[in-house]
Amino acid sequence: MRKKRKKNVHKFTIGMKKKLVVLFILVLLAFVGLGARLIHITMNNGEEYEKQVLSQQQYDSTTLPFRRGEILDANGTILAYSEKVYNLVLDAKLLLRDEKYLEPTLKALVTYFKLDASEIRSYLSDHPTSQYYVLAKKLSYDQIADFQELITLGSEKYDENIQGIWFESGYIRKYPNNSMACDVIGFTTGDNYGMYGLEEYYNDVLSGTAGREYGYLDDDSKLERTTIPATDGDSIVTTIDGNLQNIVEKYLQEFNDEYSNNVREANGANNVGCIMMDVNSGEILAMASYPFYDLNNPRDTSRLIGMPSVDEKGNKVKGESVFDSGVYITQEMIDGFTDEQLYQNYNALWKNFCISDTYEPGSVAKPFTVATGLESGSITGNEVYSCPGFLHVGDYDIKCHNRNGDGYVSVERGIEISCNVAMMYIGQSIGVNTFSEFQRIFGFGLKTNIDLAGEARTEGLTYSASDMGPTDLAVNTFGQGFNVDMIEMISAYCSLINGGYFYEPHVVKKIVNSSGATVKNIEPRILRQTVSQSTSDKIRQYCEAVVMGDEGTGRTARPAGYRIIGKTGTAQTLPRGNRQYVVSFMGAAPADNPKVAIYVVIDRPNVLIQETATRLATVLVKKILTEALPYMNVPMTEELSEKEIQELEELREKMVTPAIVENPDAAGTEGSSGDESSSEGSSSMLTPEEAKALEAAEKSSKSSIWQAFDVDPQTGYYIDPETGDLLDPNNGSPTGYEVLPDFDGTGVSESAAAASGSSAQ
The missing domain is CATH 3.90.1310.10 (Penicillin-binding protein 2a (Domain 2))
Structure with a gap:
């Protein structure tokens, strides 16, 4: 009998069962995870993925x-x-x-x-x-x-x-x-x-x-x-008023038409800027800078012609000589530009000079120096200083605009005639700590946060107290050695004359939706108080003397029939002695209760002698205000003389720019000869009556000194027989005269300029 074979039976062992269960659980977990992810996508990103899928359809989406x-x-x-x-x-x-x-x-x-x-x-x-x-x-x-x-x-x-x-x-x-x-x-x-x-x-x-x-x-x-x-x-x-904007732009264009290709084949100046601002709200009423460009065709290369050229990195191309204001764009240059060069020069055209470019403000900074002294209690306003034409500070003889000296100068007259020496004495009374503190209060070195793209950062272009030496303090008092931009200056100036309230400048006052409903109102915003009401009142008084006073440096800014206030300015650029200047005027109207402020800056005007060209700025202001104030329903306060009536008619009908006249704000510091001791200890406290008597005597002694001088045939200015300096007998008034800086290197010497560490752009 044969034995039966046992069959091989594969047993489903417990181990295999466990593995199967684990595999089942893993698969189940994967499906659960996938389901959860799909639910999450549907709830949170479903529309986004749906759009992505549908967007791939070329015609149906x-x-x-x-x-x-x-x-x-x-x-x-x-x-x-x-x-x-x-x-x-x-x-x-x-x-x-x-x-x-x-x-x-x-x-x-x-x-x-x-x-x-x-x-x-x-x-x-x-x-x-x-x-x-x-x-x-x-x-x-x-x-x-x-x-x-x-x-x-x-x-x-x-x-x-x-x-x-x-x-x-x-x-x-x-x-x-x-x-x-x-x-x-x-x-x-x-x-x-x-x-x-x-x-x-x-x-x-x-x-x-x-x-x-x-x-x-x-x-x-x-x-x-x-x-x-x-x-x-x-x-x-x-906040822009189109009518005021048109007035401003018309006269900027007229200025360029008058002075383009005058001395150099270029525009009437490297830049010309103007801001009109509501003194009591910070609203910008008009803002423009030349050259303009067509918004519908911003890449029109013809608008570049006459501008200073910049390189591939956006830096201005320097001229062959230190006396050149730059290299100016021609059609031949445009034809040879690389794409990057063309783009950088477009950027230079498109940017807003009024908020993007920095420069040394010059004498328009003097009201801020005086306000600092008054507000801090460093001066009372009754001081009188003796100006022999320079002040020795540190290792330098820092000169006044009038090399022969202004004589006895009160605080108010120091603003009126723009005396550097008086400002330096006030600065010494203030000290570096207080001066630096108030520069920050006024907003110098800080952004205003105006609602426009491209505002310059001026941080690092002003001094801190720890970095400011005696020479730096001295030149800072008359607007040299630190940089600002236009929107900083006019915003701060409005606070000086409106009772001390610094408003944040803004260009938009309301946002509305497509249905016309208001989404947001942008109200005036006070950031801080810079000075007290009493200080503000005095600054207005001093600035009124600049325009309305017999010796005022800004008399040519006054429109017929109006009293206005203001301050002129002429600032050297670096390197000192290059004969390149920024001239300006900052003012407000009407004088008794300012409503509108105006600031005009002309960067390196296309004229032979730039340092005497401040009247270009004052006359530009006069023309603008002559049309703007009546439009703004500001009533005339002064009787019109026959001369003013004729002048008003000529200005409105012919629109002719008056000839250039000198300006006393061309401040300078350089090593100079002179009795150092004569500038020491010459500040004194006198009563207002005594101060006026000293000033009157000083004016009388100078009224005819220049009449015996020879005349320079090239410029028409008088020649000082002792120094050879060129003098202007008018100086914006019939009694004073101004020394024109020589062409060998005026202003702060190169070593002093290096010490100040600033540059004007």
Whole structure:
């Protein structure tokens, strides 16, 4: 009997069961994790992923552009808006699906859009499956309206044989006033993003949210559409008054027309800037700098001609000589520019000089020195100083504008005639700690945070108390040795004359939505109080003497029929002795209760002797205010003389700029001969009556001193027989005279300039 074999039976062991359970659990966990992830995506990112999927459809999913918000002036005039335009798009695949569509479609395209049929045929031959090809860009509605009827189902002119053509909508930015307020407004790029000015600063406000039209297949495989409409951007209402802006720009243009190609083949100056500001709110009423550019064509190369050239890094190209103001752009230079050079020079054109460029302020800083002295109690305002023409500080004889000296000078007269020595004595009374502290209070070295793109950082361009030596303090008192920008100066000046209230400067006063409802009001914002009311009252009094006083250096800034206040300024640039200056005037009107402040800065005017050209700034201010004040309903307070009536008529009808006259603010410090002891201990406290008597005697003694001097045939100025210096007998008044800096290196000597560590740009 044969034995039975045992069968091999694979047993399902406990170990295998455990492995199977573990595998099942892992698979289950994976599905649970995947499900949880899908739920998370659906709840939080479903719409985003849905858009990504649908956006891959070339024809059935379309982005709907938003309309960028408008920019309006304070009167509601539109400064910038967006106009709807259309791209003409060809769907080759749809057109070629039946041969009968080709000829009618081509004929219509040629008839309505003047397109080249042969070029379209060539494209169709090379790209038969293409579904997106732009035949024409940025067409207006009027240009497409007739053709639109041909392809619109239900229209009387509908032609079913015209296929494969559709319109893609978009917006282009338009600026109806071309170059008006270009520095304030800025412009947009091709993809609707703001560059410079308000367009950049308020880009997020002006921009809306794009919509989308989705195409999808329903359960019956029919194409359905869902539209999420675009949300238009908000509009901004500015503080800019278009009429004042036009007045300012008209006279900046007139200035350039008068002085371009005068001494050098270039614009009337490297830059000319003007700001008009509401004294009691910080609102910018007008802001402009020359050269202008066309906002509708910002890359017009003709606007570059006459400007100082910059290199690939944006640095100004230096001239061959230290006396050159720069290298100025010609058409030949433009033709040879690299792309980077051209771009950097465009940037130089587009930036706003009023907020972007820094420079030494010169004598417009003197009211701040006096205000510091009064507010800190370092002076009372009754002091009288003796000015022999220089003051020895440290290792230097720092000169006054009048090398022969101004004699006895009170605090008020020190502002009126712009005496450097008086300011230096006041600075010594103040001391470095208090002086540095008040510079910060006035905002020097700090951003104002104006709502415009491109404001310069001036931190590090002013001194801290620990870094300020006696020479630095001395030159700082008359606006040399530290840098500012225009918006800093005028904002601080408004606080000096409005009772001490420093308002944050701003250009936008309201934001409104596309329906016209107000989204946000931007109210005036007081940041701090710089000086007391009593100090402010005295500064207004002293600045009024600058314009209204017999010796005032700013008398040519006064418009006929008005009393205004202000201060002139002439600042040297580095290297000292290069004969390159920044001249300016900062003032306000009316004198008794200032409403509007104005600041004009002319950077290296195109004239033979720049240091005597401050009258260019004062006359520019006069012309602007002559038109602006009546427009602002500021009543005249002074009787008009026959001469003023005639002058007013000439100014309004002929618009002729008066001849250049010298300015006493051309401050200078350099090693000089003189009795050092004569400048020591010459500050004294006198009663106001005694001070006036000393000043009157000083004026009388100088009234005819220059009459015996010879006249320089080249310039027409008098020659000091002792020093050979050129003198101007008028000096803005019939009694004083000014020493014109010699051309061997005036102002602070190079070693002193190095000690101050500043530069003007």
